[in-house]
Amino acid sequence: DxxxxxxxxxxxxxxxxxxxxxxxxxxxxxxxxxxxxxxxxxxxxxxxxxxxxxxxxxxxxPLDDVPPFVWHGSIRSPQIAEQAAFYGDGYFHNNIFWNKEHVAQMVGMYRNRFEAYGHGRADQAIVGLGGQIFVGETEEAAKKQFRPYFDVAPVYGHGPSLEEFTELTPLTVGTVEQVIERTMQFAGWVGDYQRQLFLMDHAGLPLEVVLNQIEILGTQIVPELRRRMEARRPEHVPSDPPSHASLKANRDNPHFQVTPGKIAEES
Structure with a gap:
């Protein structure tokens, strides 16, 4: 990718x-x-x-004459979502600073245009989302450890409180189960999607803390998220984006053959 x-x-x-x-x-x-x-x-x-x-x-x-599958990352530019839809490419909405209404609007536009361009149903469009978390044994312990870094962070420090930011954005500070439950809500905003990226090294956290958080993410959170996401995903919705192998096997697919158009004018 x-x-x-x-x-x-x-x-x-x-x-x-x-x-x-x-x-x-x-x-x-x-x-x-x-x-x-x-x-x-x-x-x-x-x-x-x-x-x-x-x-x-x-x-x-490109390897085997097969270009890589591309994700278009965009937070607020409908023209980029339109370009992703035109080619049947993936759309990554880095939603870590945005409310769910904005996220749903942008992803919904991409899905509708993906279908309009003939790449499949809207709910089959390839979508990725962002997220940021901090995990502790309890919610109180997680907030106590994370708050001093959050309050002075270069990006979101000296602004909304930790609780306000958590309410407004996907930031989740709490237990493993709270992170899982909150992340599972994302599909309710945008439909079933294929990629969830987590920002872990943020707010100036020390390296040893970041590494511990990654360990928790990989061993306790991701496996359960995969299980729950697959359990709720309809059969006709892909669980993964196209891979090099699948693109190589489907060279005649319209996704591979589409000719560039005038996206700037169309959007």
Whole structure:
């Protein structure tokens, strides 16, 4: 899998001679070109944001001539969700700072457009979500240990309280079971989905604490989440995104063959 995001850090764009105010059309054009470079040889191409290509072949070419499955990461840009839907690619909504209503709206738009472009039913669209957790033996113990880091964190410190932030976003601070139950609510917001990513190294947590949290996640949380998610997933909804093996076996699939269109205008 390859996950792409256009980035929301303004100073990065000038490093490459670009303007963040053109970030969306730049991202759309670049991905159109990238798809062609993965699928075609001796390309002649001209666009708005980079120098033209004349008879260019990308090397190395994708393994077995099969491009990787792509996730389009977007928090608030409907144009990026539209591009993901157009190609039948995956859509990753990094929802760690957003309320469930916004998340449901963005994912719902992607699902509806995925179906409109003929890639399958809306509930079969390939979706990923983010999450962030801190686990303790009890909810009180987890909050007591995590709060000093949360309160001064560069991103969300000095703002809403830990309790307010937990209420508004997917942040879950509590026991293993509380994390599992809260994460299982996500499918109620957006439908059954294929990838759940957890932010673990956040708020300036010490390395040894992070490693312990990862151990808990891998041994106590993830196995049970997988079991419960599969138990509720309808048979027609995929449990995983396309893999290299499945894409190789389905070269004639429309997902593999689709030709670039004018996403910027359509969205």
């Amino acid at each position: 390859l996950m792409m995001g256009r980035g929301n850090t303004g100073p990065v764009y000038p490093w490459f001679g670009k303007d963040i105010r053109e970030g969306i059309p730049l991202s759309i054009e670049n991905y159109h070109l990238l798809r062609r470079l993965w699928r075609e040889k001796n390309i002649s191409w001209e666009g708005k944001f980079r120098t033209p290509l004349q008879g260019y072949t990308s090397t190395p070419f």
